[in-house]
Amino acid sequence: MSQSPANKPLNINADRTAGRLTIEWADGHRSQFDAVTLRLLCPCAFCQGEAGRPGWLDTNPTLSSIQTQLVGARLVGSYAVAPTWADGHDTGYYEFESLRFHCPCTECTAARREPS
Ligand SMILES: [Zn+2]
Ligand SMILES: [Zn+2]
Secondary structure: OOOOHHHOEEEEEEEOOOOEEEEEEOOOOEEEEEHHHHHHOOOOHHHHOOOOOOOHHHHOOOOOOOOOOEEEEEEEOOOEEEEEEOOOOOOOOEEHHHHHHOOOOHHHHHHHHOOO
16 A cells, blocks of 8 residues: 555643644645544544444534543554544544544645535
């Protein structure tokens, strides 16, 4: 599997104090996810559901401060990062490709609205 520079992180920084995950990509782009945005993107089966069954996030839960408190992040192989949340949840493997796709910056948000 080849990685394009747009999906290749050079630097990943989990800022616990600010509650932010910042990724610098090989193509020079920078994505900054605040903790709530990141938590809502959690791709694990519990949060997003699986095999057609709705997940926890589909129930529009009210996220508690503990559920959206970023306590760390670890690399999963060379393809994903798994944040750890203060409630102990750490099973969401966020693939780089998906993180880049969901980049919350103004530029990327605008680009996602354009039909491509
Ligand atoms: Zn999850
Ligand atoms: Zn962006």
